[in-house]
Amino acid sequence: MSSPRLRIALQKKGRLADDSYALLKKCGLRFAIRGGGLLARVKNMPIDLLLVRDDDIPSFVSTGAADIGIVGENVLVEEQLSAKTAIDADIIMRLGFSRCRLCLAASNKSGITAARDLTDTTIATTYPGVLGRYLTQNNIRAKMVEMKGAVELAPSIGIAESICDLVSSGATLEANGLTAFETILDSEAVLINSSREMSNEKRAVFEKLQRRIDGVIKSSE
Ligand code: PRT
Ligand code: ZN
Incomplete structure (x- = not known):
């Protein structure tokens, strides 16, 4: 059975990582990133962060290893054009950083x-x-x-x-x-998801997060 917690794939370390963490913190998510871990648990919402290399994010979202992800549009488009298997991942929102x-x-x-x-x-x-x-x-x-x-x-x-x-x-x-x-x-950095259905519980968390991200981006414009 798939986890009831929304799983977000993020770059663990690099040019996208700090701004991705900062965006989620501004959305009110409470979490701590420790050295070696692949998963960080959000304390105040049913969300887990999957911390990986940016190149893996489109395929993780595509295969369902993560529900959504934050990645550079350049990496998303490259994966869509050159991956051996089709990538089911699309842009939900442009995030305005890592341009x-x-x-x-x-x-x-x-x-x-x-x-x-x-x-x-x-x-x-x-x-x-x-x-x-x-x-x-x-x-x-x-x-x-x-x-x-x-x-x-x-x-x-x-x-x-x-x-x-x-x-x-x-x-x-x-x-x-x-x-x-x-x-x-x-x-620029983009929020992506796949066409896979989410459970109602997960979808509710996702929509709440999406509204908050939208609010954070609009307030910084
Ligand atoms: O380890 P992992 O695979 O996760 O990371 P990575 O090393 O593949 O990527 P990383 O962290 O370097 O970059 C992540 C993403 O940041 C990229 O996919 C882009 O979406 C975005 N980004 C934004 C950049 C740059 N700016 C950038 N300048 N990625 C790379 N660069 C490189 C550029 O290729 C050049 O060689 O940085 C160098 C310096 O750029 P200048 O023009 O500022 O000198
Ligand atoms: Zn990379």
């Missing part, structure tokens, strides 16, 4: 200053799904090389002529002599 852009960038020396210059070149990225969709939609024939991190180093070590990576302040691009010339996805 960033998925950008194409190249060095001035590369001669690449616009998307049309990418034909027959190689682009390094952690986002093959989103980038692949962009290239197809724009009829650009280019090769992709997937990297798990340090994408900004790819041009300087000769792996690729350009990159497709997340940008927030732009400092990382600048430090690596790269300039963004196109944004292919705007992203």
Whole structure:
């Protein structure tokens, strides 16, 4: 039998984590995050927090391991486009934090200053799904090389002529002599759920939380 407690998947540690915890605290949830635990119990509401890596959040929501989740839209869209099994997860609400852009960038020396210059070149990225969709939609024939991190180093070590990576302040691009010339996805943290039915009890908790999140977001605008 599935737990009667609403389970929310959150990033345990990283750029989404602190703002996700802060949002839930502003909604009145009382909980403590301790070192190694995967689950944190909310003391004053029938809610459990599942603390995981952000990449796992869409599939956890999709499979029912969590009822809802907070994740970067970039991760959600990438999972939807590239996961081996279909991801049943959709955006319920945009949360306004962890804003960033998925950008194409190249060095001035590369001669690449616009998307049309990418034909027959190689682009390094952690986002093959989103980038692949962009290239197809724009009829650009280019090769992709997937990297798990340090994408900004790819041009300087000769792996690729350009990159497709997340940008927030732009400092990382600048430090690596790269300039963004196109944004292919705007992203922020989003609240997601699946199409799976919830029990009436769970749904009531979910709706109450949703109203509170809505209130917190509106009051901070
Ligand atoms: O361990 P786990 O898998 O959970 O975390 P992670 O390392 O995969 O992700 P994390 O914590 O780095 O980022 C989580 C989410 O934060 C991302 O999926 C985005 O939705 C969001 N976010 C917002 C960012 C950035 N801003 C960002 N700047 N994620 C990554 N970056 C990277 C960027 O790629 C660049 O390399 O930060 C670097 C610095 O960016 P600049 O432009 O400020 O220099
Ligand atoms: Zn991750």
